[in-house]
Amino acid sequence: GDVRIMWYSDGGEGDVIKDLLSRFSKANPDVNVILDEVSYNVVKEQLPVQLEAGQGPDIARVTNLKAPAQHWLDLRPYLADAKYWDDNFGAQADWMRPDGSNAITGFMTQLTLTGGFANKTLFDQAGVEIPGPKATWDDWAAAAKKVADSQKVIAMAIDRSGHRVSGPNISYGANYIAADGKPAPIDQGAKDFLSRFVKWNEDGTINKDVWVSAAGSTYRSGAEDFINGGLAYLYSGSWQISGFAQKIGDNFDWVVTGSPCGPVACSGMQGGAGLVAVKYTKNPKDVAKVMDYLAGADVQKEFAERSLFIPAHKGVASGRLDFKTDNPHVKAALKAFVESAGQTAAPAMKLPGWKWSDAYYSAIVARISQVVAGEMKLDDAYARIDEDIKAKVAGN
Amino acid sequence: MSGLELKNIVKNFGSVEVIRDVSLAVNDGEFVAFVGPSGCGKSTLLRLIAGLDKPTGGNIVIDGNDVTDITAADRGLAMVFQSYALYPHMSVRENLAFGLENTKVAKAEIEARIADAARMLEIEPFLQRRPGQLSGGQRQRVAIGRAIVRRPDAFLLDEPLSNLDAELRVSMRTELAALHARLKATMIYVTHDQVEAMTLADRIVVLRGGRIEQVGTPLELYNKPANRFVAGFIGAPHMNFLEGAIIGHEGGSTQVETVGGHRLSVVAREACPVGERISIGIRPQHITLADAGATTRLDTRIILVEELGSETVVHAEAAGKKLIAVFAGQQQMKSGDSLPLKLDPEVLHLFGEDGRRLS
Amino acid sequence: MSGLELKNIVKNFGSVEVIRDVSLAVNDGEFVAFVGPSGCGKSTLLRLIAGLDKPTGGNIVIDGNDVTDITAADRGLAMVFQSYALYPHMSVRENLAFGLENTKVAKAEIEARIADAARMLEIEPFLQRRPGQLSGGQRQRVAIGRAIVRRPDAFLLDEPLSNLDAELRVSMRTELAALHARLKATMIYVTHDQVEAMTLADRIVVLRGGRIEQVGTPLELYNKPANRFVAGFIGAPHMNFLEGAIIGHEGGSTQVETVGGHRLSVVAREACPVGERISIGIRPQHITLADAGATTRLDTRIILVEELGSETVVHAEAAGKKLIAVFAGQQQMKSGDSLPLKLDPEVLHLFGEDGRRLS
Amino acid sequence: MTAKTVSSEPPVKSALRQALNAPVRLLMGIVDIPMRAWQKLTGLNGMAGVFLAPNMLIFTVFVLLPLVINFIYSTTSGSAIFLPNRTYVGADQYRILFDCRSYLDPSTCAADTFWAAVRNTAVFVVFQVSVMLIAALTTALILNRELSNRGFWRAVFFFPVLLSPVVVGLIWKWILQREGLLNYALSPLGLEPFSWLSDRFWSFFFAVFVSVWAHMGFYALILLAGLQAIPKDLYEAAAMDKASPTRIFRRITLPLLMPNLIVVLVLALIRAVQIFDEVFVLTGGGPGTSTMYITQYIYETGFASSLRNPGLASAASILMGIVLVILTLIQLGVSARNEKKGTR
Amino acid sequence: MSAVGAFLLRRRGRGWHWTDIVTWIWLISGVFLMFGPAVWLVFSSFKTPAALAEFPPSFLPYVTEQAVVPGYDKPLPLYNVTMPDGSTRVLAEVRRIGIVGQMVDPKQPGEIVKANIKDRTPVRKVEFASGNYTEPFQRFDFFLFLRNSVFVTVAATAITLLVNSMAAFALSKYQFPGRTAVMLMILATLMVPLSVIVVPLYSVIGTLNLFDSLWGVILPTVATPTGVFLLRQYMLTIPDELIDAARMDKASEWQIYWRIILPLSAPALAVLAIFSVVWRWNDFLWPLIVLSRKELYTLQVGLNVYAGELNVQWHYILAMTVVSMIPVVLIFVFLQRFITTGIAGSGLK
Numbered sequence A: 001g002d003v004r005i006m007w008y009s010d011g012g013e014g015d016v017i018k019d020l021l022s023r024f025s026k027a028n029p030d031v032n033v034i035l036d037e038v039s040y041n042v043v044k045e046q047l048p049v050q051l052e053a054g055q056g057p058d059i060a061r062v063t064n065l066k067a068p069a070q071h072w073l074d075l076r077p078y079l080a081d082a083k084y085w086d087d088n089f090g091a092q093a094d095w096m097r098p099d100g101s102n103a104i105t106g107f108m109t110q111l112t113l114t115g116g117f118a119n120k121t122l123f124d125q126a127g128v129e130i131p132g133p134k135a136t137w138d139d140w141a142a143a144a145k146k147v148a149d150s151q152k153v154i155a156m157a158i159d160r161s162g163h164r165v166s167g168p169n170i171s172y173g174a175n176y177i178a179a180d181g182k183p184a185p186i187d188q189g190a191k192d193f194l195s196r197f198v199k200w201n202e203d204g205t206i207n208k209d210v211w212v213s214a215a216g217s218t219y220r221s222g223a224e225d226f227i228n229g230g231l232a233y234l235y236s237g238s239w240q241i242s243g244f245a246q247k248i249g250d251n252f253d254w255v256v257t258g259s260p261c262g263p264v265a266c267s268g269m270q271g272g273a274g275l276v277a278v279k280y281t282k283n284p285k286d287v288a289k290v291m292d293y294l295a296g297a298d299v300q301k302e303f304a305e306r307s308l309f310i311p312a313h314k315g316v317a318s319g320r321l322d323f324k325t326d327n328p329h330v331k332a333a334l335k336a337f338v339e340s341a342g343q344t345a346a347p348a349m350k351l352p353g354w355k356w357s358d359a360y361y362s363a364i365v366a367r368i369s370q371v372v373a374g375e376m377k378l379d380d381a382y383a384r385i386d387e388d389i390k391a392k393v394a395g396n
Numbered sequence B, C: 001m002s003g004l005e006l007k008n009i010v011k012n013f014g015s016v017e018v019i020r021d022v023s024l025a026v027n028d029g030e031f032v033a034f035v036g037p038s039g040c041g042k043s044t045l046l047r048l049i050a051g052l053d054k055p056t057g058g059n060i061v062i063d064g065n066d067v068t069d070i071t072a073a074d075r076g077l078a079m080v081f082q083s084y085a086l087y088p089h090m091s092v093r094e095n096l097a098f099g100l101e102n103t104k105v106a107k108a109e110i111e112a113r114i115a116d117a118a119r120m121l122e123i124e125p126f127l128q129r130r131p132g133q134l135s136g137g138q139r140q141r142v143a144i145g146r147a148i149v150r151r152p153d154a155f156l157l158d159e160p161l162s163n164l165d166a167e168l169r170v171s172m173r174t175e176l177a178a179l180h181a182r183l184k185a186t187m188i189y190v191t192h193d194q195v196e197a198m199t200l201a202d203r204i205v206v207l208r209g210g211r212i213e214q215v216g217t218p219l220e221l222y223n224k225p226a227n228r229f230v231a232g233f234i235g236a237p238h239m240n241f242l243e244g245a246i247i248g249h250e251g252g253s254t255q256v257e258t259v260g261g262h263r264l265s266v267v268a269r270e271a272c273p274v275g276e277r278i279s280i281g282i283r284p285q286h287i288t289l290a291d292a293g294a295t296t297r298l299d300t301r302i303i304l305v306e307e308l309g310s311e312t313v314v315h316a317e318a319a320g321k322k323l324i325a326v327f328a329g330q331q332q333m334k335s336g337d338s339l340p341l342k343l344d345p346e347v348l349h350l351f352g353e354d355g356r357r358l359s
Numbered sequence D: 001m002t003a004k005t006v007s008s009e010p011p012v013k014s015a016l017r018q019a020l021n022a023p024v025r026l027l028m029g030i031v032d033i034p035m036r037a038w039q040k041l042t043g044l045n046g047m048a049g050v051f052l053a054p055n056m057l058i059f060t061v062f063v064l065l066p067l068v069i070n071f072i073y074s075t076t077s078g079s080a081i082f083l084p085n086r087t088y089v090g091a092d093q094y095r096i097l098f099d100c101r102s103y104l105d106p107s108t109c110a111a112d113t114f115w116a117a118v119r120n121t122a123v124f125v126v127f128q129v130s131v132m133l134i135a136a137l138t139t140a141l142i143l144n145r146e147l148s149n150r151g152f153w154r155a156v157f158f159f160p161v162l163l164s165p166v167v168v169g170l171i172w173k174w175i176l177q178r179e180g181l182l183n184y185a186l187s188p189l190g191l192e193p194f195s196w197l198s199d200r201f202w203s204f205f206f207a208v209f210v211s212v213w214a215h216m217g218f219y220a221l222i223l224l225a226g227l228q229a230i231p232k233d234l235y236e237a238a239a240m241d242k243a244s245p246t247r248i249f250r251r252i253t254l255p256l257l258m259p260n261l262i263v264v265l266v267l268a269l270i271r272a273v274q275i276f277d278e279v280f281v282l283t284g285g286g287p288g289t290s291t292m293y294i295t296q297y298i299y300e301t302g303f304a305s306s307l308r309n310p311g312l313a314s315a316a317s318i319l320m321g322i323v324l325v326i327l328t329l330i331q332l333g334v335s336a337r338n339e340k341k342g343t344r
Numbered sequence E: 001m002s003a004v005g006a007f008l009l010r011r012r013g014r015g016w017h018w019t020d021i022v023t024w025i026w027l028i029s030g031v032f033l034m035f036g037p038a039v040w041l042v043f044s045s046f047k048t049p050a051a052l053a054e055f056p057p058s059f060l061p062y063v064t065e066q067a068v069v070p071g072y073d074k075p076l077p078l079y080n081v082t083m084p085d086g087s088t089r090v091l092a093e094v095r096r097i098g099i100v101g102q103m104v105d106p107k108q109p110g111e112i113v114k115a116n117i118k119d120r121t122p123v124r125k126v127e128f129a130s131g132n133y134t135e136p137f138q139r140f141d142f143f144l145f146l147r148n149s150v151f152v153t154v155a156a157t158a159i160t161l162l163v164n165s166m167a168a169f170a171l172s173k174y175q176f177p178g179r180t181a182v183m184l185m186i187l188a189t190l191m192v193p194l195s196v197i198v199v200p201l202y203s204v205i206g207t208l209n210l211f212d213s214l215w216g217v218i219l220p221t222v223a224t225p226t227g228v229f230l231l232r233q234y235m236l237t238i239p240d241e242l243i244d245a246a247r248m249d250k251a252s253e254w255q256i257y258w259r260i261i262l263p264l265s266a267p268a269l270a271v272l273a274i275f276s277v278v279w280r281w282n283d284f285l286w287p288l289i290v291l292s293r294k295e296l297y298t299l300q301v302g303l304n305v306y307a308g309e310l311n312v313q314w315h316y317i318l319a320m321t322v323v324s325m326i327p328v329v330l331i332f333v334f335l336q337r338f339i340t341t342g343i344a345g346s347g348l349k
C-alpha cells in the first residue's frame, strides 16, 4: 500500500532520503513510498492539526516529538527485531512516546548538539589563545572580548532560543523539573547564568541584536555575523556545520569548541529531529517495513555521512564515520560534536523528553529578551517566567 | 395596446411635491405632447409612466391592466431620455442593438432595423463610434434611434430634438410623424418647442407645478386657452396681457376699458358683471399698425426691435405697460419711434381675476 | 480684452477631420453666434477656443497674445458646456460659488453675485439642491449661472437655452442681451435656435463640416446668403429651391424658367449666361396665394398642412417638386386641395450650379 | 466629453474578438433564461437575492461559520484543537485577558504581553494608516497624470505588492541590519554602522515604512481606478472655473473619490490592525516587545508553541474584531452621511 | 532637465508647475525606493549562498575570480595583494594557514609568496549563479506545481470576480430591506485574519470533505469581503440612469448586470483581478493546510521545502520567488490597461 512521509529539510538531507527511499522502492515494489517534502512550518503548525483530526501522513519527520506522542504508532508489534531498536535508539526512545510507555514510535534521524564555534583566524590575529576544553563561560567571555577589542568585531553571540541557554543554565546548576514532574520555579543555577548573560549583553560582550531582534519565543540565529567574520565566538549548534562550510568557505578558520563549563557541568543540550510513524496509518505493516529499512545500520550510516549529521544510532555513532565532505573544518567540527555529546549533563538529557520543556524555553526567551531590551528588570523577569509557565501548565 | 391611463398620480421627492394629482387618459395610438415650464414635472411624469420611478400615490393603467407595480422592463415602452443615457461602453451600433437583442429579435432583422434607423437619423457614419466620440446632436439622435428600433407599443420621448439644428429638427419631426402613422404607436412627447407640439400632437397637455392646466388639441389650446397661464404659454412670442375692466354690455358686444383709457368692444361676454377687473389677452400676431387717423388706436413707443428676417418682433410700451407685436417681413422701425397700434377685437381673450377664461 | 482671433485652425480626432482650416476674428465685446448642422464642429471649436483641446494646427490669439499653448484656466474665459458638466457633489450654490472662490472674490461679493444670478435664472428655490435633484432645464440654468457669476472677459456658450421652455428662453435671451450690454464681454454663442441667433448676435458664423460657410450680420445672412447652403440653413422653415435655367436678359430684368415651365422675371443678373442651370431660392414667407386669374401663377397641390396657430405652414407639390409656404393666421386649407401660388420675384435668390449666389 | 480618437480596430482583430465573445454571450444568454423567469416571479428585490446568493452562500460557509466557531473556541480551554476535545470554561479566557491590577498600566496585567501588543498596535495603526493614505493617494494622483510610459510607472509602484510578506521582510532586513545595505550606503557620510532594527524608534519607523512600502501599490491601484472614473468634463469645467490644482484636488477630486477612498481607508485600517507577516520577519516584534502587534500575540499564543492555547488566542481575536467593527462602523457612518447628501 | 521632463510628462502648458516637480521627484524616488529593493532581490537571486550571506551586501552577484595555475589540480582564487613595498599584484592563493596566505603568481607558479590576509582582497567578477534556478527545477515537479497554481489562481479569480461583482451589484444598485445589514456583515468579517480562523475553517473543510482537494483551497477565498466592498464602492459611481435606460430596453436584471454593469466596472474588476491573482498565486498558509499531498501542491507550497527548522535555503527561495513572480507581473502588465479612463459619465448629458 501507500506510505506517505512528511519530510522537511534543513539542507541537503531531502536528496539523501530520496535516494535511500528509491532504493527501498526497488527492493519492495509492493510498498509505494511517497515523500511529501514540506517546509518546517507545515510540520510545526499543520501537522498537529491534521493529527488531531485523525489524519496526516503515515510517517513524519518532526522535532516536537513528545507533546503529540499519543498520535504516534507503536511499531513494536510490527518490527522484525525490536531489540535492535531498543539497543540502538533506546537512548532517545523516551523523547517520542507517551510517559510511562515502552512503545517504539520511531527513531532520531539526526542528533543535534549545542556547542560553540570560534573564529580561529580572529583569535590568531588578535593573538589570543583559544580557551581550552575546561574553560568556563567567564573565560570564554573574557577571551572573546579581548579578540573583539583588538579586531573591532563582536565578541560573542548566543542564538535566541530557550533551548540554547538551557545547556549553560544546567552547567550552572539549574534544574527545571520539579519532583512531581511539573516545572519547578526558576532556580538559582539558572539565575546565575541568565544574570551573566544579561550583563554580557549590556556591556557589549554579547551581541544584543540577536536577542532584542524579536519578541516572544521566535528563534533567531546569531550565525550571520559569524559567517561574515564579524564574531569571535558563537554559541549555536551542530546543525550549522554544513551551512558554515558552504558560506564561509575559505574566508577564515573556525573550530568547534563544545560547550563551555559552569560550576556544575560543561553541558550542552541535545535535540534533533525524529522520524515517527503515525497511528492513523492504514498500512502499519508497510510503515514498519519502511521504518525498519531506514533504521538499518547501513542506511543510518550513509544518511549521517551524506547529510553531515550526527547519527543517533548507537552502533553507527560509535563506529567510524566517514563524512562526505572535503572541508577539513567540517570533519573536525563533526568529530568535536560527536565527542562532546558525552559531556551532556543528566538534567539536560531529560529535557527533550519532558512535556513542559517548551513552556520553560519560551518563557525564558520571551522574558530575558525583554530584559535585554531594557523593558523589564531581571527580577521581574524571573517572576514573569514563573507566571508564564504556570499559566501554560494551567491552560493545558 | 389600448391606451394609457393615469389616475390621481402623486409623486413626492422627500418633502418636495413634484406631481400633484394628475389624471389623464391617453388613447391607443394617440400622439400626446407634454408642455410646461421647466421643472413642472414633465420628465418625472414620463419616468412614472415608464415604471422607472414609483408614484407616491395613484395608479397607472396600461392596456386595461394596473401596472403600478410592474417593472419598467415589463411595461413594453421605449423611452428617449432627456439626458440620453447612452451606454458609454458600447458603439452606436451596439447601443441600438441592445434593446433588440434583449427581446430576441433575429440577427438579420436587427441589422435591417439599425440600418433603417441610422439612415433616418443620419448617423450612419458613426455606427462604429462610442457615444463619447459624438457631438451633442449626434448623441441625441442615437438616443432617439435606440427607442425607435424597438418598435414598441408606446414611445416616451423627453425633449428628443432639443439639441438638433433647425433643418434636422424639421426632418426628424417629419420622420417621427411618419413613424407614428406607420406604427400606430402611442407617443408621449415632451417638448419645449411650440412648433413641434403644434404640428405633431393630437393633443397637448399643459402642465404647471405638477398639475395639468389644460388638455386639448393644439388649436383648441391656441384659440381657447382655459386660463391665462395656458394662453401665455402657448404661442410665441407669448400673448400680451393688458389689465382692464368691463364697463358695459351693449347689443352683441361688451365694452372693455384698458390701459390709458383705451376702449375696446368685444364679442358679448354677458356673464361678466360690469366693473369686474379682467385681463385682456392679445397675441402679438393680432396687433396691427393703426391707420394714421383711426380713433381707437393705442399709442405706444418702441423700446426694442428684433429682426428675425421673416418677421420683425417689436417690443413697445403704452402707459408703462409692455406690449409685443409681430409684423411680417423686415420693417423700418427703430427703438424710440412712436407706434400707433390697433388691437383686433375679434381675437381678444378675456380672463377673470382668478385667471380663468371668460367666455 | 481686445478680441479673439483664430488662425487656420485645424483639429483632427485620430483620422477624423473635424475642423478644417477655420480663420475668424472676433472683436472685443462682440456677440458672435455659431450655427451649423449638428456635428459640424461648433462645440469642438468652442473647446479649442476655451483651451480644453489643443488644435492640431493653427493658432489662437486672444488679446493680441498667442494662447495656443496656454491652459484653459489661464485664458480667463467662461463656458457653458453643452453637457452642463455640473459638479454633482456640490449644491447649486456651491456650483455657482466655486469659480468665484477660485479667483478669491470676497465672500459678500460672492453672495451678491449668486443671488443676482439665481434671481435672473429663476433658480432661487433650488440653491441648496444637488444637480441630481434638478430637472433638465434647471440644470441648464445652473450651468449658465456658473458662467455668468464669473463675469469673465468672454463667454463661450454652447447651446445654453436648448432645454428651456419658450417663455423662459425668451426671458433668458433678454437677460443675456442685457448682460452683454452691461459687461461688454465678448460672447461666442452656439445655438440651433434661429430666433436666438438672429436676435442676439452681432454677427453669425455659419459652419458646415468643419469649415466656415459665411460670416455676417443676421440680416446679411438672411437677405444675401453667400450660397445655397447658408440660404437653406438660415430661416425657418427653410428656403424652397427650384431648379431652373436662365433663358434671357431683358432690360432691367432677367428671365428665368423653372418647374413646369413657370417663368419668372427677376432683377437683372447680367453676369449669368443664358442657358445656365441655376437654383432659384424662395423663402416660404415670400410665397403668396395667387389671385384667381393671375397668369404667372404656379399651380400646386397641398400635401400637408401644419397649423401653428399664429401661422399655417403648407407643404405643397408642383410638378413633383416640393414647396413650403407660410401663411399668417389659421387657414382653411387641407391636404389634397389645389393651391395656386405666386412667387415674389423681388425676393428671389439665384444660385449657380456650384451653389454660389449669383448677384 | 473625452477627446479620444476613434478606435477603428482592424477587422481581423474585431472579428477575433467577436469569435471569443460568442461562447460567453451564449453562456450568459442561457443563464438569462432562468434569471428572467425568476425575475418575473419575484421582481427586482428577488433579483437582488439572486445576485447576493452565491457570494453569501460561500461566505456563510467559509467565513461566517468559522467565525462563529472561533467565538465558541474563545469559551473553551486546553491545547486540543478540535472543539469536542476542549473544555468549556465560559468567559474565563476573557477574564484572563482583562485581569489587571491597573488598567492604565499594561505591566500590571496577567496578560501583559497582550496589552503591550494592543498598545503597540494602536500606535502603529494611527501612523501607518495615515502615512499609507497619503502615500497611496499621492501615488495615485501622480500615476493619474498624463505620463508617458504609464504602464511602467504603475508597475514600479505596484511591484512590491507582488512579493510575499516573507520576502518583503527579508529584503528589508538585509537592507537594515547592522551590516546591511543602508549602513553601507550611509557610510560615505561618515556614519557609524547602526542597528536600525534594535532601536525602538527606528524599528517602529521601519515597521511602518516597510508595511507601507509593501502595500501602498495595492491601495494606489484602487485609488487610481477611482480617479479614472471621475468624468473628465468636471475637470474641464473646473479649468474653466480657474481652479488651481490644489483646489481641484480638494473640491473635485477628493469628494468624487470618496467612495474609493473609503474602501482604502477601511481596508488599510483593517489590514494595519492585522499586520503580521512582514513585520514579524523584519523585527520579530523586537526590540523587546516594541513592535509586537496583536496578530503576533494571537499567533504566538495560539499556534507557535507546542503548548498552544487556542482559547486565549480566539478570545483575543474576538476582542480585536469587535474593536475593528466599531472603528469601521464609525467610518462608514461618516461616509454614509456624505453619501446621502451626494445622491447623483 | 527639460528633456527628461518631456520624457516623463506629456504636458499641456509651458513651464514647470510645482505639481510637475513633485511628480518628478516622486517618480524618481519611486524607482529607487520601490523598485530598487525589488531589482536588488532579482540580482540577489543569482547569488551563491556565500554571497548572499556576505556583508556588506553587494548589488550585483559577485564571485571570486579563479585561475587555473599549472601544478595545482583545482582552480585557485585570485586576490589583489598589497605587497610590503606598497605595490599590488594579482596572486592566486594556494592555501591559507591562519592569518597568512600562501600565494603564487599565476604566471610564475613556482614561487610561493606569503601575505597577511589583511593585505589581500579578492578579485571579483559578476557571475550569475544560475544553479539557483536550475537545481530546483530538477529537484521537484515544477510543472506539476505550476499547473496546480495556475488552476487555483484562474479558478479562484474567475469565481471571485463573478460572485463578488454580482453581490456588489446587488448591494450598490438595489434598495432592498436588509441591505445595510448584509453590507455590515460582510465588512465585519474582514476584521478577522485568516490565521485566526484557520482551525475552525479546517473543521469546515473537513466536514465538507474538501480536504486534499484544490477546491478546498479555492472556495474559502472566493467570497472575499474585500472584493465585494471594492466593487460595490466603485459601482456606486456608475450613474443609475444607465440602468434605467437598460430597463427601458427590456433588459433583464441579469443582462443589466453583465452587459452594463460589468463592462462599466472594468477598472475596478481589473484591480480586483490583479489582486486576486496576486493573492491566490502567493497564497501559502491556507493551501499548506488543505493540501498535504505533493501531487496537489501549488508552487508556493512546493517552494517552501527550502524553509527548514534551523536553516532556510534562501538562494533557492529567492530564485523561485523571482520565477513565480513572472506570471503575475505579466498579468499585471496586461490587466493594468483596463484601469483607464472611466467612461461611465460620457453617455449622459
Ligand SMILES: Nc1ncnc2c1ncn2[C@@H]1O[C@H](COP(=O)(O)OP(=O)(O)OP(=O)(O)O)[C@@H](O)[C@H]1O
Residues within 6 Å of the ligand: B126, B132, B133, B134, B135, B136, B137, B138, B163, C013, C014, C016, C018, C036, C037, C038, C039, C040, C041, C042, C043, C044, C045, C082, D002, D003, D004, D005, D006
Ligand atoms: N473623440 C472624437 N473622435 C472622433 N470624432 C469626434 C470626436 N468628438 C467629436 N467628433 C466628431 O466631430 C464632429 C464635431 O463635433 P462637435 O461636437 O464639435 O459638433 P457640434 O457642431 O457641436 O454638433 P452638435 O450641434 O450636434 O452639438 C462631429 O461630427 C463628431 O462626430
Ligand SMILES: Nc1ncnc2c1ncn2[C@@H]1O[C@H](COP(=O)(O)OP(=O)(O)OP(=O)(O)O)[C@@H](O)[C@H]1O
Residues within 6 Å of the ligand: B013, B014, B016, B018, B036, B037, B038, B039, B040, B041, B042, B043, B044, B045, B082, C126, C132, C133, C134, C135, C136, C137, C138, C163
Ligand atoms: N430628486 C429630487 N429631489 C427633489 N426634487 C426633485 C428631484 N428630482 C426632480 N425634482 C424636482 O422636480 C421637479 C420636476 O422635475 P422634472 O425633471 O420632472 O421637470 P421637467 O418638467 O422635466 O423640467 P425640464 O423641462 O426642465 O426638464 C423639478 O422642480 C425638480 O427640481
Ligand SMILES: [Mg+2]
Residues within 6 Å of the ligand: B042, B043, B044, B082, B158, C135, C136, C137
Ligand atoms: Mg425634463
Ligand SMILES: [Mg+2]
Residues within 6 Å of the ligand: B135, B136, B137, C042, C043, C044, C082, C158
Ligand atoms: Mg455641440
